[in-house]
Amino acid sequence: MGIAITILIAIAAGGLWALALRGLRRRRSVIPAPREVHRVLRAYTAGRWDTVIEDAPGCLDLRSSDDAQWRAALELALGHALVQRDRNAEAVGHLEIGLARQAALHSTGGTPPAPTAEAKMRHMLGYALAATGRPADARREYDRALAIAGIDDEVRRRLTAAVAALDETG
Helix, strand or coil: CHHHHHHHHHHHHHHHHHHHHHHHHHHCCCCCCCHHHHHHHHHHHCCCHHHHHHHHHHHHCCCCCCCHHHHHHHHHHHHHHHHHCCCHHHHHHHHHHHHHHHHHHHHCCCCCCCHHHHHHHHHHHHHHHHHCCCHHHHHHHHHHHHCCCCCCHHHHHHHHHHHHHHHHHC
């Protein structure tokens, strides 16, 4: 009898825990955005690149009064997904637009700077530029990323290696 009660209590506690986590997941939306945009951004964080590539362009056509943050995030997500699928030429424009929109948000105080995240996206843009035969533009992006104060040491190491590889190829 004591074991059965213990098992029932454990099951009930587990169920409550699962419900609490599910509720937290729903409330974690940091960026105010339409439901469709949240769905695409969740697909992005889950690494479902094809879903992002398929659905993000339609979301970019949406209009809302508070679209500055989500539009920047969506452009960057689409650019990253395109790089992951080796569609670098298409990715360049989205990464450039996303980084420009993000910089505008930072300059107006709309969002706090995220140096490591920006450096990673600039690294990705540099990679896409290099892969499309634009090494000078790639070098410019790598240099911009290296000039960002406060980036993670591992990111700085990867950027330095990318610059060295670019220099080796001429």
